[in-house]
Amino acid sequence: MADKPSRALVLFGDGLARFIDPSHIHLHSLASAGFCGFLSLPDCPLSDSEDERIVREFAVLLDAYETYLNMSEHNTDKDSQRNLMKQSLPNRFMGMKAAILSNNSSLKSFSAKLGFHTLQLDELLRAHDADLQVNVEALELLKLLGFQEGEVVDNQFDVVFFHIGAGEKVNSNESEVIAADVEYANALVSGIICQAQPGSDISSRLHLSVVLSFGNVLNDDDTKFSVSKSFDENSYLSKLFPSQSYTMKGETPRADVRHHSPMLIAQLRHGVTRKDNAEKFSFEDFKEHGGNLTIPADRFLHEVAFKLWKAPKYGA
Known part of the structure; x- marks a missing residue:
């Protein structure tokens, strides 16, 4: 257990997961040094536009999916507005101060x-076509x-989210x-990572999360990227097969x-x-080798908030 609260940086690579290759050595280095696993998402509506998908998945990551649905239905009555205030991050997580770049x-x-x-982004970040500039x-x-x-x-x-993806960097194909x-x-x-070397003051406080999503689901993704444990549903032993935790919310199946x-997701402090x-x-x-296995994406912010001393521990 840390003796001081973390300060969290979340790099969210929207739709980038399927495009990582061996040349991306710094992402691989982070994975080898950190704690890795999966964040499961709910089924996506077939009618989703790309913009709707981006916001919806981010809402799930914040455990704010119901708030997103209410906003999508354009509820403007006073009760809805009061509920929105209750669902704000400062109200839910002990005054948490959060920023997003997108x-x-x-x-x-x-x-x-x-x-x-x-x-x-344009105010904080400049051109980024050279490693030196990226370090800045x-x-x-x-x-x-x-x-x-x-x-x-x-x-x-307390926490900064940086949304990377959806064509924010280049106007091209x-x-x-x-x-x-x-x-x-x-x-x-x-x-x-260069600024947060082991033993430094920064490394002792920085909680870094790199989250990469698959974006739009393709036809064969259900077989290529399945996290479900396979078993014979016709077997008499199938009823003894426990539900995986990511499929449950408390005692209720999702x-x-x-x-x-x-x-x-790969995390490091x-x-x-x-x-x-x-x-x-x-x-x-x-x-095959990740230690975090699969947890629901809506638990992510609760876990980060715990590291910030802004929420009780979720799970074991």
């Missing part, structure tokens, strides 16, 4: 209603959490956009669990997070 206007609007400070941007992100010049100072925010986003995420991880295409046997940032390696 170029997606819908995501920024939704986050602001949940109490996030929305920051403009890593420093700027860490400053938001009170990590400055190798020291820990009074912080502006889809393959070039995705390649630029993945390369950027890989370089940014390197810049952050009705809309998607058993494939989860978010991939030196001396606090455990180390598992994963060596690569990949679905296959996380499934």
